[in-house]
Amino acid sequence: EIVMTQSPATLSVSPGERATLSCRASQSVSSNLAWYQQKPGQAPRLLIYGASTRATGIPARFSGSGSGTEFTLTISSLQSEDFAVYYCQQYNNWPPLYTFGQGTKLEIK
């Protein structure tokens, strides 16, 4: 089973600054990596898939990079609405199998 490890567990950043979140896979997942944002009381929202492709309607300040085992989600200039928990997820095409990281809480500094 592939294990996804996110770091840090909590990240404190000031509005307007840049945030960098990391996700590591225990073995290569190629570019089969997605990022989600979740706010309290809400369902998760897809931000990035294919490691670097923004989902429909996602602002350009969100960007994803990486392949293999190391991935990064960057938020270039934090807005108040960006403070939330972020999850990475790897997916295996067949059979369909998915694993989430434990999440990074992005909080206001």
Add this chain to the structure above:
Amino acid sequence: QVQLVQSGAEVKKPGASVKVSCKASGYTFTSYGISWVRQAPGQGLEWMGWISAYNGNTNYAQKLQGRVTMTTDTSTSTAYMELRSLRSDDTAVYYCARVFPDAFDIWGQGTMVTVSS
């Protein structure tokens, strides 16, 4: 608009079963898969399994094999997730999500399932 609407909250006793529904609208139901994800209170996301709405093929998380069954009703564009032999640690919010192309692009609003004696 494209949406998934789930059934309401449930309270069950240990050992019982629960069946959660997820009704799709705004897209061709059989063109996409559906995955189920749960989230225990204050915890992260846990993938439970996947079902093809096209042919009913399934793949379940190993941890839940034997206790979970996912089905679809194409006549009503509805997916179902049944979990049996409920335990207290099954208490969670259960989400359905559309799978496209491999990630989960549309989510239901979540269904709280509480297991308590």
